[in-house]
Amino acid sequence: MAGVPMRQAFGLALAEYGAANPDVVVLDADTSSSTLSRFFAERFPERFFNIGIAEPCMVDVAVGLALGGHIPFVNGFAALLALRALEQVRTCVCYARTNVKLAAAFAGLSDYKDGPTHHAITDIAIMRALPEMTVIVPADAEEAAAWVPPVAEYDGPVYLRLSRDVAIPVHDRSTGLCIGRGIVRRPGGDVTIVATGTMVGRSLRAAEGLAAEGIDARVLEIHTVKPLDVELIRQAAEETGALVTAEEHTVIGGLGGAVAEALAQTRPVPLERVGIADAFARTAPDVDSLMDACGLAVADVVAAVKRVLARR
Amino acid sequence: MAHYPESLITELEERARQLRITSLQMIHRRAAGHPGGALSAAEIMAALFFHRLRLDPARPDWPERDRFILSKGHASAPLYAALAARGFIPIEELAHWGDLSCPLQGHPDRLKTPGVEMTSGILGHGVAIGAGLALSARLRGLSYRVYTLLGDGECQGGIVWEGALVAARYRLSNLTAIVDCNGVQLDGPVHEILPLEPFADKWRMFNWAVLEINGHNMRQILEALDTAAEIHDRPTVVVARTTKGKGVSFMENNAAWHGVPPNDEQLARALQELKGGA
Numbered sequence: 169m170a171g172v173p174m175r176q177a178f179g180l181a182l183a184e185y186g187a188a189n190p191d192v193v194v195l196d197a198d199t200s201s202s203t204l205s206r207f208f209a210e211r212f213p214e215r216f217f218n219i220g221i222a223e224p225c226m227v228d229v230a231v232g233l234a235l236g237g238h239i240p241f242v243n244g245f246a247a248l249l250a251l252r253a254l255e256q257v258r259t260c261v262c263y264a265r266t267n268v269k270l271a272a273a274f275a276g277l278s279d280y281k282d283g284p285t286h287h288a289i290t291d292i293a294i295m296r297a298l299p300e301m302t303v304i305v306p307a308d309a310e311e312a313a314a315w316v317p318p319v320a321e322y323d324g325p326v327y328l329r330l331s332r333d334v335a336i337p338v339h340d341r342s343t344g345l346c347i348g349r350g351i352v353r354r355p356g357g358d359v360t361i362v363a364t365g366t367m368v369g370r371s372l373r374a375a376e377g378l379a380a381e382g383i384d385a386r387v388l389e390i391h392t393v394k395p396l397d398v399e400l401i402r403q404a405a406e407e408t409g410a411l412v413t414a415e416e417h418t419v420i421g422g423l424g425g426a427v428a429e430a431l432a433q434t435r436p437v438p439l440e441r442v443g444i445a446d447a448f449a450r451t452a453p454d455v456d457s458l459m460d461a462c463g464l465a466v467a468d469v470v471a472a473v474k475r476v477l478a479r480r
Numbered sequence: 481m482a483h484y485p486e487s488l489i490t491e492l493e494e495r496a497r498q499l500r501i502t503s504l505q506m507i508h509r510r511a512a513g514h515p516g517g518a519l520s521a522a523e524i525m526a527a528l529f530f531h532r533l534r535l536d537p538a539r540p541d542w543p544e545r546d547r548f549i550l551s552k553g554h555a556s557a558p559l560y561a562a563l564a565a566r567g568f569i570p571i572e573e574l575a576h577w578g579d580l581s582c583p584l585q586g587h588p589d590r591l592k593t594p595g596v597e598m599t600s601g602i603l604g605h606g607v608a609i610g611a612g613l614a615l616s617a618r619l620r621g622l623s624y625r626v627y628t629l630l631g632d633g634e635c636q637g638g639i640v641w642e643g644a645l646v647a648a649r650y651r652l653s654n655l656t657a658i659v660d661c662n663g664v665q666l667d668g669p670v671h672e673i674l675p676l677e678p679f680a681d682k683w684r685m686f687n688w689a690v691l692e693i694n695g696h697n698m699r700q701i702l703e704a705l706d707t708a709a710e711i712h713d714r715p716t717v718v719v720a721r722t723t724k725g726k727g728v729s730f731m732e733n734n735a736a737w738h739g740v741p742p743n744d745e746q747l748a749r750a751l752q753e754l755k756g757g758a
Binding site (some may be wrong): 225238 | 481509543589590591597598599602605606609610611612613614615616617619620622626639642643645646652
């Protein structure tokens, strides 16, 4: 799926899965042409509900559908699902443990055109803090599509964080996906880069560059930020002695925070976090230049690796 | 106009009286809870749980059961009292409400209490969640009805009206909202804090069928619930005009009794009034 935007792969996969599972219903908040839930809407109009520009209400309606035994996929912009609809998500989805799937579109900086109002750079931290929530961040289009069946078939709340755009391809369907189990994307013994979402591909590129300099970096993909694969991270700390995290999210409370917490309790080793600084970003002509400008460039990962190795 | 036998009315009025007594005893025992809005909803809760709702306590997961969502979740005492009287939970459990080891939470928790269809307590969710449940019933071809009970103060929150738009959009005639319009909220009279009138007109403008009744008149409640089931092109709201603290003279229309428990002496006076039928 090289060159395919993540949203397109997800939208098509959701429609395809809808044919196999009649319990799946899809909701959107007047963004189906953006999230591409419209692929599902076109095939299954009777199971698609456009709630209008009202994300909190959309989540509540989905809760009702889940109470009735349906499996609702709630599509909306990540910033709005994680912020405007947060009380609904906390109370009616997590606390009531209803089987609602939040498909959080345009996450991270991927709504580069609209700017910080529509960036979602705190959503992982927010969702990760909620009891009962599972947080999954696919790395590329292929992986986003592959998550649809396991997310639908898992019984409980899920926050599936999706990018609008094309991410560097890293996944192929022969690699199994299991909620809560990280993937070793590249073996290596000198240092470990722990990445999630769109930063997995960038971290693999960083590892290639480091290899040319004689540094053998392991790259772990943590698609499930919660529950975290603590054992895989502990093992990497033990075997490589230094870690770098990389995510399209603020450095506060996301993957970097989760890994720091895990290391503190298992195997404390030097850790550097690559992420967006504790500041709002800005508008840009494309997502790649914005990510580069926000400290998420391949060179930023390389630099973090060198910093952490110097501390080891 | 439907005819309801006198014996049914008498029985349901007695159920309402018992819900009031049990609720006040429960609130007094744990020294916490919401007496005012429990007392105002007693007839509505009695009509639902002892007559209108199609329920089977032996099968709390029966797919065809009617669904009731207590949107005004702070009125949990009469809900628990009704569920116990219907056999969903042991009567003895009511005396442990709020204890650390007791499954009965301050606000209803669907995972801990059989018969509680949805967790509630933060206001405003009942209509939108009820709309989703009503949509689910329609998709599955199930005939159950969805009921939700709100407070009037609760309708100051926008999420209520977002849900009302959705229910009207999909013409969810299997959804009935009942608003316990007791006119008083935590800080004072609703009309002073943030007026809602003309309240029934607002729902009409949102394309709901509106039935306005005296929420303490059992015949009117039964008739409204029956009428709602016969409206097939839109959701129905029953605007039930009630008195906050109804049945206990010193609690009536007094915001101070929204969320304050009675002490021993106040409970004794309240029970005397309720048991004496005053």
